[in-house]
Amino acid sequence: MIEDKQSYLNDLNEAQEKPVLKINGPSMVIAGAGSGKTRVLTYKIVHLIKNGIDPFEILALTFTNKAAREMKSRISSMIGDGESKNIWMGTFHSVFAKILRFEAHKIGFTSDFTIYDVQDSERLISSIIKEMNLDKDSYRPKTIRNRISSLKNSFISVNAYFSNSDLTESDKLSKRPKTGDIYKEYSDRLVKSNSMDFDDLLLKTNELLNNFPEVLAKYQEKFKYILVDEYQDTNNSQYLIVKSLADKYQNICVVGDDAQSIYSFRGANINNIINFRNDYDDVEVYRLEQNYRSTKYIVNAANSVIDNNKNKIHKEVWTDNEFGDKIQITANPSDIAEARLISQKILNLIKSENNYKDFVVLYRTNAQSRVIEDSLRNSNIPYKIYGGVSFYNRKEIKDILAYLRLVVNNNDEESLKRIINYPPRGIGQVTINKIIIGSKNNNLSIYETIKSAKNLNLGLSNSSITKLENFINQIEVFKIQNKKLSAFEITDLVIKETKIIDELRKDESPESIARVENIQELLNGIRDFIDDQKEIADSKNNLSEFLSNVSLATDFDIDLKLSEDFVSLMSLHSSKGLEFKNVFIVGLEEDLFPSALSYNSRDDLEEERRLFYVGITRAKKNLYISYANSRYRWGKLISCEESRFIDEIDNDFIDFKDNNDFSVLQKKSKPSPFIKQKILRKGNFRHLSSVKSNSDFQTKVSVGDKVQHLKFGKGQVIRLEGDNDNVKAKIKFEKIGDKNLLLKFAKLKVL
DNA sequence: CCAATTACCCACATG
C-alpha cells in the first residue's frame, strides 16, 4: 500500500500533491492554465480508492464526455479496469439523465423519456407561437427558446416566473408579454411528449432532490465523495445539485480557473467559484500556478492578456519550460489569404517533426471554418471539424433517429411531426393541423389522436384516415420488432421499410450520395455502440440506451481510429481543456473577436478576453495568431480592423509579419491568389462528411453531344458560344425544351 | 397534396 502510494505521487509536484492527499472535507483547487488540474483530479480519485473508498461512492463531474472517458481510462491504467468502471463519471447532463431514468415515474415521466435537442425545442416553440397566433416578428422562436433556457438554468419554474414581477415586467417591456404563457405551454407539451430538453435534465434533477427527501437522502448516501471539474463554468442549476448532494458529507472537491470561465451565455456563473469558500465550512483552498504545457513565451503572452481583466482571482502562472519561439502574428489582405497562409504553414511544418494531429485551428464563430476548410482541402491536408452541425444533427440522421425515437416513445411530438410525411405519404399540413387541434380537445398525445382518428370525428377525409392508419401500422410493427431485435437490427429494418435510402437516391447529387453514406455511418456507429455495451454485463444493448447516448453526444464522442491523422478545426469554446503542439487562432478582428455584441458591458468584454486566454494557453510549442483586413460575410466583402486584443499582448513576446504586401504574395505562390479565389469558393458541401468535388461533371462538350443534366434530364447540345471560362451552351432537353446554360456551373454528364 | 420558387432569416459560443 505504502509503496503504491509512493509510485503515483511521484508524478505530482508539491502543490499538486496537497489537494490529492486531502481525503475528507470541502476543498477548492484554483488552477492556472496548463497547471495540471486534470492530473490532480485523476490522481485524487486514485488516492481515494487506494485509501479504501468504494468507487461506487465517488461522483466525478466533468465538462465533456470525452474528458470523463480519458480520465476513466487513465485511472483504470493505474488501478485496473474492475474498480474504475464503478465510478460515476460524466457530464452533469449524462449522469443526471441516468438518474432521472431511474426515478422518472416519481416526476411524471417514464424511463424511456426522450431528450429534446435545441432544434427540437425550437420547433416545438415555433409551433406553439403559431398556435397562439402571436406576431412572429416579436416572438422569434430562437429568442424565446434562449429566454426559457436561461430561466431554467436559473432554476426558475413557470410558477416562479409568473410570481416574479421583475421577470414579467422585463418581458413586457421587450414587447413579449406572452413569454410566460409560451413557457407554460412549452413545459406542458414536453411533459405530454414524455420528453425533456437539455435544461430539464438539471431542472428536473433539482425538483426531484427538493421534493423527495428520501431520494435526496439516497443519493447523498450514494455519493459520499464528489468532485467537479471546470467549476468556473457551472450554472445555477448545477450549483444547486452539487450543493444538495454534498450537503450531508461535505466531501466535495471543486477544481477550476476563474480566468477560463467562458460559458456565461448558457448560464454559467463565475461567482460559483469565487464564493465557494462561503458555501461550506472550513474550505481548504489550493493553488496551482506552475504551467507544464507551454513555452515561456506563450505563458507570458497569456499572462499579459489576462492582466487587462479587472474581475479575477489573482494568480501568478509561470513555467520552467524553455522560452521557445515568439508568437507569430500575421496581418492578411483577406480571409482567403489568411486561410492559405495556414495551409502553407502546415505543409512546411509537417515535413519536420509534426503530424497533422499536432495542429488545431481555432476561431470565434463556426462560420469561419468554411474558408479554412476550402484552403486545407485545396492543399490536400486532411482535417476534421468539431462543433457546428454535428453528425447526429444532420438532417438525414435526425430523420432516422426520429423514427427510432418514436418507436421508443410514442408521445415524442417533434419526432412524429418530423417523419409523419417523410418519405412523402400524402399527409399534409392541413391534416396535421386538424390532428393537433383534436389532440388538444381530447387531451391526448398526437400519436394517440392519430391512432383513434376514425372515432374522434376530426373532420378528416377517408383517404386521409387510411394514410394515417398505414403510418401507425408501420410504427406499430417497428415497436413489436424492437422487442426482439438489437438496436442495429431495428435501425436497419426502419431504413429498409421506410425506403429512405431509395428516396435519397432519387437524385444523384453529391449531397445525396454523401447523405446515404452518412446513414451507413450511423449504422456502423450503432454497431460499435453495441460492441461497447457487450462488455457491460447487465446492459440490454437496447435502442433506448443508444438514443439517450446519442442525444448527449458531441463530435468529440465519435470513435476515431487511432491511426487517423488530421488537422482539427473548432471554435475557441470547444477547445477548452485540450492541448496541441501548434495552435492557430484566426480572425483577430474588431467586431469578430471580440464580438461586436460584447461591447456593451465590461463583463462581456472580459469574457471575450478570457476566451482569448483559453485559446492562447492551448498551445504547447507554437502559437500563430492572424487577422484579415477584409472578409466575406454573407457573401459580401467587408473590411476589418485589427483586434484590440493584439495590442494587449506584450510586444516582447511577438513577431509581427504583414502579409499584405502584394509582391511578397506573388513571390510565394503562383498563380496569384486572387485568381484562384473564385475557384476555391465553388463546390462547397460543407455539412457532408464525404465531400465530392465537381470533377464528376463535364465542362468540355461539343455540339451534338448527348448530355445528362441533374435537374433537366437528357438533352442534346445544339450551340456553343463564349470563350474559355464562360462557355454558354444551348441544349435541347427532351423534357423541357431549349435552355442556355453556363458550362462552368451546369452539372452535365456527357452520355 | 406536392414540387418548385421565393423570401427571409442568419453568424456568438454548447451539453
Place this chain on the structure above:
DNA sequence: GGGTAATTGG
C-alpha cells in the same frame, strides 16, 4: 452564400 419557412401553380 446557405438553409428553411412561406408561397404559388399544377
